[in-house]
Amino acid sequence: MIRSTQFYFNLILVGISIILINQSLNIHVKDEFLSSPKIFPLFLSITMLILALVILFKEIKSKEVYNILPENLLFFLGFIILTFLYIFFIPIIKFSFATVAFLFICFIFFKTTNIWKSMVISVGFVIVIVIIFERVFNIIFP
Structure with a gap:
């Protein structure tokens, strides 16, 4: 089951x-x-x-039985692979660039919004995170 x-x-x-x-x-x-x-x-x-x-x-x-659909499995495995690639590329390229690329690819992969909105959200999120953590809290990212 x-x-x-x-x-x-x-x-x-x-x-x-x-x-x-x-x-x-x-x-x-x-x-x-x-x-x-x-x-x-x-x-x-x-x-x-x-x-x-x-x-x-x-x-x-609850006695509900769930079926795993192939597309859900594809999204799950795709996300796991993207996460491992993100972790692999953080030491190679700068944290902010790796995070923007990771978020952008995830938005495109999961088809959440169009390409331009995905890019704006990814860049905006990283800018806010960098400002808050590096400037305000003095936390250094890898």
Whole structure:
């Protein structure tokens, strides 16, 4: 029986949450527990685990069977390949150029809008991200 993609995603999310809870519990504490650096990641991990379990149990209760269409599989595999290419090209070309190219190709691949709007959105998004993170928060991109 094929379940929804949400079921499998939340199953993976439960596993990641358990790993993150374990990792946040391994952070060494010098102060009290509530003022230590481990409390925030632990809180987020536990919240993520609880929410993923709630959605997972809702999916288990529903008996819907989903079919995977070949075009959906093509889009999924295409996106995975595009993501790996993006990760591969970040060290080779500058982050901003790689991100603009990745977003533009994704917009075209998923047929979200026309070519000009895709280019404007891609360039605009990267400009906003660079201004916010590099100029305001002084975060250096790769």
